[in-house]
Amino acid sequence: MLKWYTELTKPEKRTYWACFSGWGLDAMDTQMYALAIPTLIALWGMTRGQAGVLGTTVLIMASLGGWIAGILADRYGRVRVLQITILWFSAFTLLSAFTNSFGQLMVTRGLQGLGFGGEWAVGAVLISETIRPQVRGRAVGSLQAGWAVGYGVAVLLSTLIFSSLQPEWAWRVLFATGIVPTLLVLWIRRHIKEAPVFAQIRREHAADRPSIWAVFDRSTRVTTFKAILLTFGIYGGNYVMITWLPAYLKLVLHLSITNIGGYLAINILGSFAGAFLNGWMADRFGRRRTFIVIAFLQAIAVATYTLAPITLPVTLVLGFVLGTLQSGTAAGTGAYIAELFPTRIRASAQGLCGNAGRAIGAIMPAMVGVLSAKLELGAAMGMCACASYALVVIAALVLPETRGRDLSDVKFSAASSADQARQQEDITAQRADTALPR
Numbered sequence: 001m002l003k004w005y006t007e008l009t010k011p012e013k014r015t016y017w018a019c020f021s022g023w024g025l026d027a028m029d030t031q032m033y034a035l036a037i038p039t040l041i042a043l044w045g046m047t048r049g050q051a052g053v054l055g056t057t058v059l060i061m062a063s064l065g066g067w068i069a070g071i072l073a074d075r076y077g078r079v080r081v082l083q084i085t086i087l088w089f090s091a092f093t094l095l096s097a098f099t100n101s102f103g104q105l106m107v108t109r110g111l112q113g114l115g116f117g118g119e120w121a122v123g124a125v126l127i128s129e130t131i132r133p134q135v136r137g138r139a140v141g142s143l144q145a146g147w148a149v150g151y152g153v154a155v156l157l158s159t160l161i162f163s164s165l166q167p168e169w170a171w172r173v174l175f176a177t178g179i180v181p182t183l184l185v186l187w188i189r190r191h192i193k194e195a196p197v198f199a200q201i202r203r204e205h206a207a208d209r210p211s212i213w214a215v216f217d218r219s220t221r222v223t224t225f226k227a228i229l230l231t232f233g234i235y236g237g238n239y240v241m242i243t244w245l246p247a248y249l250k251l252v253l254h255l256s257i258t259n260i261g262g263y264l265a266i267n268i269l270g271s272f273a274g275a276f277l278n279g280w281m282a283d284r285f286g287r288r289r290t291f292i293v294i295a296f297l298q299a300i301a302v303a304t305y306t307l308a309p310i311t312l313p314v315t316l317v318l319g320f321v322l323g324t325l326q327s328g329t330a331a332g333t334g335a336y337i338a339e340l341f342p343t344r345i346r347a348s349a350q351g352l353c354g355n356a357g358r359a360i361g362a363i364m365p366a367m368v369g370v371l372s373a374k375l376e377l378g379a380a381m382g383m384c385a386c387a388s389y390a391l392v393v394i395a396a397l398v399l400p401e402t403r404g405r406d407l408s409d410v411k412f413s414a415a416s417s418a419d420q421a422r423q424q425e426d427i428t429a430q431r432a433d434t435a436l437p438r
Helices: 010-044 048-076 078-096 102-130 133-142 145-164 167-179 182-191 196-204 221-251 257-285 287-307 312-331 333-340 343-361 363-371 377-398 417-435
Strands: none
Touching (some): 010 048, 010 078, 010 133, 010 145, 010 167, 010 182, 048 078, 048 343, 078 102, 102 133, 102 196, 133 257, 133 312, 133 333, 145 167, 145 257, 145 312, 196 343, 221 257, 221 287, 221 363, 221 377, 257 333, 287 312, 287 377, 312 333, 363 377
16 A cells, blocks of 8 residues: 555655654644643633633634645745744744743644644645655545654653653643754755746746635635535534544443543544545545545444444444544545645645635534533534535535646636536546556
8 A cells, every 4th residue: 555655756755754744743733732731721720611712723723824824835935835834833832831821822822823724734735746646645645644643742742741740840841842843844944845836837927926815716716615615524523523522432431531542542543544545545536536435434433433322342443443534534635625726826725725624614513512402412423523524525526536637737717617627527537547557
């Protein structure tokens, strides 16, 4: 399944590891907040409501940050803006170590979110434009595994620091380690070159400065809204399960703390595997078909998990399956969104469509809380998650297939965008069928 990696050129491999490391370090810095929250609740008297506000704030700011970083990347280059986003989220993670109140932490956390959303958007575009079309799905999809690696590093650092220091100092030291990702910037400056597709466009159209609203132009706005619907469904369903599963395991299935920890470990392992599964399926069977199949399987798995009477062994197995499918759909968005839009606005579209879905998707966990006042928790989770995954299927059905698409060929014409989309779909399908091994 990893044969594709050995076929990459040296520049492709360097860009791959730059983006993989950036996403992993982004995850490390971001997950530090979740790991420090219990301590801050005890030390500051922070309420659970305030903790929830921190989570919502970062999702909204990530949406804004992704769009801003994408606009800048379309104007000034992917590599340059990628470095800025890494420096940005690292600096504000460090500054969080010096906060002394909920208000101060909300400011640094929100500003860190700008870099969090921006890094993902720019990194996804850079790797999509660098990797050849035949293996783009696998390469870009596997970057999602970097999140699991970064999460694991954050957990390891948290365990070591909190076991060595008093809580009132441990959380500050944990945030201070968030400055480490800045070292990656030095490596990127030395080894990573601009994506060839973007470099060519800038040479040919140096004076072109797309409007910040270009993603909503008449020729692109329909695709933009469809892509947002896709990511809304993906992250809405995933956030339901990620947010409410610990409570469901404890309150409904009555699992012990040890069993809950084991479940979460298996779930994270599944998330790591899901990134590679999606990429292989997307390159082999097509982007749309992969989203539809995985979302359909997700709905079945969630319904079984939340509505059917299951034993502990089945719970553990389904935990791996859920993690795999959750990561599977999210991993597919990077390459797919990049393939939907022309180079001149690709990063802007990636930042907006990918992160807007995260922000809007945050509504779904809140809906579970509202519905669970009248329904059982499992039923509320199942309804909201399955409704979200239904949106994924709908969006995939109305979006074009892009497997094997040459990103330099993606253009939009206001007069004939629909016809061109159909023609491009036929061309890319033919290319993929002849390029991919059987």
